[in-house]
Amino acid sequence: MAGHEKHLPADSPEEEYDYESLPPNFSLAANxxxxxxxxxxxxxVMYPIDLLKTRMQVVNPTPAAMYSGLGNAIATISRVEGYMSLWRGLSSVVVGAxxxxxxxxxxxxxVKQAMGGNASGHHPLAAATSGACAxxxxxxxxxxxxxxxxxMQVHGSTYRSITECARTTFRNEGLRAFYVSYPTTLTMTVPFTALQFTAYESLTKLMQNQRKPGYDPLTHCTAGGLAGGFAAAATTPLDVVKTLLQTRGVSSDPEIRLxxxxxxxxxxxxxxxxxxxxFRGMKARVVAAxxxxxxxxxxxxxAKSYFIRVENEK
Structure with missing residues (x-):
């Protein structure tokens, strides 16, 4: 990542690497x-907002699942379904994430290392390409x-566990159901990550140049938040399409199911x-992202800073 440079000895043939960047011989396992x-x-941490985003993006929802805003959605779901329902489906994210x-x-x-993105200086193309490949x-x-x-997030879902949902989906729709949205997901997430990584690298460089030398978590937090919000807003239309495809199997609408x-x-x-x-759910998507x-x-x-410190102390 961008930051203050860790200087190598003057006679070193290698390039300088940014302070928070992984050294060339850094452990893949630690990474x-x-x-x-x-x-x-x-x-x-942000799962309840992600659940609200999914519900607000559903096309042709039932009257009980129509919300006028984030506050109304949280109040309605908590009152009707119970507060813990805001975390329904979290286990799937934890297992997969x-x-x-x-x-x-x-x-x-x-990819960033291969493209020279860890060398000192600004490398937006390396950041964008690395994000897309990732x-x-x-x-x-x-x-x-x-x-x-x-x-599991949609209104009226009866699934009690990820295994039950997976088995039912596979039995009724086959393996294709798990990947029907993959091309759309890539159409959305490739530009999302390219935008996010480019914005993150650029903002981090700018902010680090204005702060005193040393590792600064606030810089990464601020740059990450701004980059994520910007990329989320820009790619919301494709996220709405993805939601329709991923929830089509639980829809009562014949056209959506097809x-x-x-x-x-x-x-x-x-x-x-x-x-x-x-642009359904864009506010929730930005608030979550x-x-x-x-x-x-x-x-x-x-985590990276910790592993680098341990590596340097050897």
């Missing part, structure tokens, strides 16, 4: 542990868990709600 820690922390984020950050660091790898693992999560991919799902939204339909991304980057940088 993956840092990523898993970041993923679980990110998703667990750790390994998926381990793959995510391991890929990110490997999301392609991690989403292949995470997509089935995301499908299960959203099916949606086959990005184009057919987008046409349903456009025909029924117009352009505004693609900004702090969750801040938590994710902060947790990742803290």
């Amino acid at each position: 993956m542990v840092a990523g898993a820690f970041a993923g679980i922390a990110e998703h667990s 750790g390994p998926a984020h381990a793959v995510y950050f391991a890929t990110y660091e490997a 999301t392609i790898a991690s989403d292949a693992f995470m997509n089935p868990f995301d499908v299960i999560k959203q099916r 949606a086959r991919g990005l184009v057919s799902a987008a046409s349903i939204i456009w025909r029924r709600e117009g352009a505004k339909g693609f 900004a702090p969750s991304t801040a938590i994710c980057w902060s947790a990742y940088e803290v």
Whole structure:
């Protein structure tokens, strides 16, 4: 990550590396542990807002599942379904997020290192490419868990566990149900992560230049939050399409149940709600993404900083 440089001896043939960046010989296992820690922390803390976002994005919801805003949604769900229902489906995220984020950050660091992104200076192209490669790898693992999560989040879901939801989905719809949204997910998450990583790297560079030397968690928290909120707002239309595809199996609407991919799902939204339909739940998505991304980057940088310190003390 961006930050203050850790200077090598003057006669060293290697390039200087940023203070928080992983050294070239850094342990892959430590990198993956840092990523898993970041993923679980990110998703667990902001999960209720993610549930609200899913419900607000559902096309043609039942009257009981129509909310006028975030505050109304929280109050209604807590009163009717119980406060703990805001965490329904969390186990799917915890099980999937750790390994998926381990793959995510391991890929990110490997590609960034290969492209020279850890060398001193500003490298937005390396950051964007690293983010895109990371999301392609991690989403292949995470997509089935995301499908299960959203099916447990929708209003009226009767699933009691992730295994029950997985078995029922597979029995009724086959393996395809877990990946029907994968192309749409990539269409959304590749630009999302490219935007997020570029903004994060740029903001971190700018903020570190204005602060005293040394590791500064506040910089990563602020830069991560701003980058995540910006990227979330920009990619909301594709997230709405993804939600329709991932929850189609629990919909009572025949047309939605037959949606086959990005184009057919987008046409349903456009025909029924117009352009505004693609921005359902944007406020909830930004509210969830900004702090969750801040938590994710902060947790990742803290873990990385710890492992680097241990490595340097050897």
